Amino acid sequence: MKNDTLRVPDATLYYELRGSGPLLVLVGAPMGTRFFGPLADLLAADNTVLTTDPRGIGASVLDAPESDSAAEQRADDLARLIEHVDAGPAAVFGSSGGAVTALALAQRHPALVHTVIAHEPPLNEVLEDRDERHAAIEDIIATYESGDVPGAWKKFLVNAGAPPPPHLEGPPPDAQQVADERFWFLHEMRGTSRFRPDVAALRAGGARIVIGLGQESAGQLLDRTSHAMAALLGAEPVLFPGGHIAFVLDPPGFAPRLREVLRDE
Template identity: 30%
Template sequence: MGALQGTIEADGARLYYETRGEGPPVLIIQGGMGEAGATEQLADELARDNQVISYDRRGLSRSTDGGAVPITMARHADDAALVLSAATTQPARVIGASIGALIGLHLAVRHTDRVSMLVAHEPPMASLVLDHEREAELDKVAAAATVDVRAAIGHMASLTGGGQDSVQEGARSGPLVGDIDENLRWFFAQDFPAVRRSALSADEIVAAANTTTVIATGGVESRGGWEYRCAQKLARRLDHDLVEMPGGHNSLVSHPWALAVELKRLFMETGPDER
């Protein structure tokens, strides 16, 4: 399914976004250094019944950085709100994984009127689960990134189970558009420390959940992992059971069709207007 492309100005940056399909709006916020097209298989499946929106985060691939550094999760959330405003007038269902889940949570707190429902898949939140051993490993990742960004991303992937999860037959990431080394340098200079600096609290999320449906999810293949435990803790604070999804931390790419089935089920259970 072809995507319609657009750009929007955002505090000095120019953000690239794309849309597929028609219907209720659904925003996908990528994990890692994922570009708008990284989850195109999931987007195509959801676009059968929805308008699916995705974008390149500030500083990655087709989106410029605008010189607004250091990057914060709040800045990313404001960017996501601007993308939604450019693509739709309706509140959107938002699906975010990893850093995308954390951005989605900041979005739900800062721009509650733009989000009707948020599926937060394994958000990395030390404010929820502080693991000192993991923090020490992340310090090593940060040090490695000053010398070799590819080695750093390899170490980081090993911490999240990257490359160890199963892959649904036929599943793949969309074709890479940007320069991987430039994206890695930006990610480790800006997004990686921004995630670690985020102090978003469970209380803020619970307050937002009074008007916006927030669902914490974890991959069945991630059980016991730190991000999975973050999702578990968030689910408890939101007073619901953790919803398990096919695959692991990277299920938006590794299990697009199986995940779409589960997402559509959640959409139906929460109704056309969750609020």
């Protein structure tokens, strides 16, 4: 694995590169390289796999630390990274906020991407009750700002319609994890959920766009957003094993399905 940084106009981006073959980008927001590493190791057998910490997260440092992170900015970051490694055009698997980043990349830099798999994108703007969903996000952010971190997480899970995570004993979060959490709540969540894809631009760009959905996500908010986005593209979501973070919890179970979808041109 090669790890390095790339200087961009307002930040320093950390990235990792594995394997050889066609370029495959794995991207999240706020999830960064450490979450994608095990999946990247598996896929590097026959791909050049690029992972990165999104701006403001992990080792990707902003010049102005309190700046907000918009999907368009993160898409431009990915474009610079793809051009820097000089192995594109790329297939891109983006999950959660990374799915929004991937869609923005296909809109803004269509020559750099041939396939986008947008796994459970949190696109409140494509829902009929978008105003209610935006209000819920603002309440979550306000709760976090008040200092009630557990309350913010509880509201986040209720809004997502997701089951609470199992209680696991472990060490308290380190300073970087706390900083990443803070950046996500205060500077990334709002802009990501308010991104509205330009369907005409996505179609005109020529990239293959797939909306992915976890088999265990039925009835959750991202089930709704995934179906709504797929409908705008005239398709149905493509099912993946597990739930929202199955690629983290079970990389060996997730990788074969991702390979299958990538092959299914």
